[in-house]
Amino acid sequence: MLYYLFQYLNEHYHIPGAGVFQYITFRTAMSVITSLIITTVYGRRLIDYLRYKQVGETVRNLGLEGQMQKSGTPTMGGLIIILGIVVPTLLFARLENIYIIMMLVTTVWLGAIGFLDDYIKVFKKNKEGLAGRFKITGQVTLALFIGWTMYFNDDIIIRQEVKLPVVYDAPVSFHMRDNVPVYTQDIKSTITTMPFYKNNEFDYAKVLKFTGEGYEHYSLVVFLFSVIVIITAVSNGANITDGIDG
Secondary structure (H helix, E strand, C coil): CHHHHHHHHHHHCCCCCHHHHHCHHHHHHHHHHHHHHHHHHHHHHHHHHHHHCCCECCCCCCCCCCHHHHCCCECCCHHHHHHHHHHHHHHHCCCCCHHHHHHHHHHHHHHHHHHHHHHHHHHCCCCCCCCHHHHHHHHHHHHHHHHHHHHHCCCCCEEEEECCCCCCCCCEEEEEECCEEEEEEEECCCEEECCCCHHHEEEHHHHHHHHCCCHHHHHHHHHHHHHHHHHHHHHHHHHHHHCCCC
16 A cells, blocks of 8 residues: 555655665565554554453363463464464555455455454364364365466466567567577466476476366366365365364
8 A cells, every 4th residue: 555655756746765665675665564564563562452352362171281371372363473473465566466365355354264263163163173164165165266367367477598580479579598599478377386397397288188178178176176285285284284273
């Protein structure tokens, strides 16, 4: 929001220093500082408030040594992390950027699932929290939204090396690499970067290559499935590492 405010002030009133908000390095630094202030200053106050309200952790008895020591630990502390991400982003990011939009949606969406889980545990006195089927449904719904957006949104592109004559209708960039001309284009592609894979490039479309001609038309199915696996695995993996109350 501040980005647009200072952009307006710079364009219409030419206020000295207002143009500094155009630099991503400045906005990144301000975002880090703002996030630190929120999490360190107001985070402590939130924890003290939760303790005062006796909003504590309810621990399931799994027979683990020392697990009951966690009983009464303030829960809903994830609000601190969410505020530390969302507030600086809203203040300093360019909100029309599709990556920023997806990040905010993902953070708030999964944060809402976590909030419901803690709310049921604390206020409804249900140690199980939000039923697993509802968690998975929420995660899969989010994954479908993110996957569909990434696949079809024209602003989500990659820079890929191409050979002349080019196939895609997009501007061609040229540079020299070891005295060899290299041509690149910013295009839509099903290729992504993956470690330990040939050239660190993985093409979702080629997963179904064994099905024969026309396999490229089913790349959306493979991509959506991959996004679902990634989001549900990361989200639930974080809960598993939390251990007792996952």
